[in-house]
Amino acid sequence: MTKTKKIIGLSCGRKNGNSEILLKEALMGAEELGVESEIIRAMELRVKPCTGCEACSIAMSRGKEARCAIKDDDVPWILEKTVVEDCALIVSGPLYHLRANSCFEAIHERMLPTMFRHPEVLKKTRVGAIISVGGGEPEWTPLGLTSMNIFVQHTRVLVDQMQVNYVGRPGAVLMEEKYLERARELGRRVARAMMMPIEEVKFVGDETDVSCPVCHCNVLKVPEKLPYVFCPVCWVKGVITLDGDKMKVRWDEESAKYPRFSERGVSTHLELVKNLQMKFYTEDQEKVKERIKKYVSYGKIIKP
C-alpha cells in the first residue's frame, strides 16, 4: 500500500493565476478525501536554467555523488520536494508558445543530479497528475501535456491530466465552472489513487482513439513511414489501423511495458551516457582539443 497522504502541487504560472487556481481547486478536491497538501509557487523562487556544464553526468559516470553546480537558486530544493519526497505530485502550469513555459522547463531540465542520487524514484511507487493551461484555442495548446509528462513520467504513475483552453487573463478560469469542477475531480482522483496499492492504480483521465497507453497524450511521431508510429514521450510503438472508416493505433504491449521513463528504459539510457562519457575522456578528448581550435577562433560573436 502507498502510505503517502500528502500531495505537493508545483505551480509554474503567475501568482494567483489560472494554473494556480486550478491547482488549488484540485487540492481542495483531494482535501475532501482527507489528503493534505503543500504548494510550491515556482515563479516566486529562484529558478536558473541548466548551463550544460555536465558536472552531474560526469560525477554519475564516475560513480561519484551527482550534485548540480548551480548553488545559488532554489531548484535543488524544488526537486527534493517534487522528485524525492514521499508524496503525490500535481504539476500545474501555463503554456507559452505551444508547450510548457520556461519556468517549468528550467526546473525539469535540472532534475538529472537529483535522479542520479535517487534512482529509486524510477520505481514509480507514487502517483501524479498534470494541469496544463492555455489562453488560446486547442490549435495553440498541442504540447502542454506532452512536455509536462516528460517530467512527471520519470517518477509517477499518471492518474489524470487536463488541458485547459481559452483561459488567458489572470483569473479568467473563474468564469469557467466546467474547468474548476474538472480540476476538483482531478484532485479527488489523485487522492483515491493514493489510497490504493500502486499496482492497482489506473489512469482515469480522458482518452482518444490514438492516446498513448502510458502518458495518454495523443501526439504521434512518425520516425520512418506510416503506418508505424511512436509516442514521442514514452517511445511506445504502434501501428495505425483502420476499423471501418475509423483510424486507431494498435499499441505494442511489450514496448508499453518498458517505456522510455520506466526503470529499465532510463537505466539503459544512463548506461549509454556513461559509456559515451568514458569513451570521450579516455579516447577522444585529446583529438577534440586539437580539432576544436579551428572553431574556437572562428566567427564574429556579437553582444548587446
Ligand SMILES: Cc1cc2nc3c(=O)[nH]c(=O)nc-3n(C[C@H](O)[C@H](O)[C@H](O)COP(=O)(O)O)c2cc1C
Ligand atoms: C509569452 C506567452 C506565450 C503564450 N503562449 C501561449 C500559447 O502558445 N498557447 C496558449 O494557449 N496560450 C499561450 N499563452 C497564454 C497563457 O498560457 C495563459 O495566459 C495562461 O492562463 C497563463 O497561466 P497563469 O495565469 O497560470 O499564469 C501565452 C502567454 C505568454 C505570457
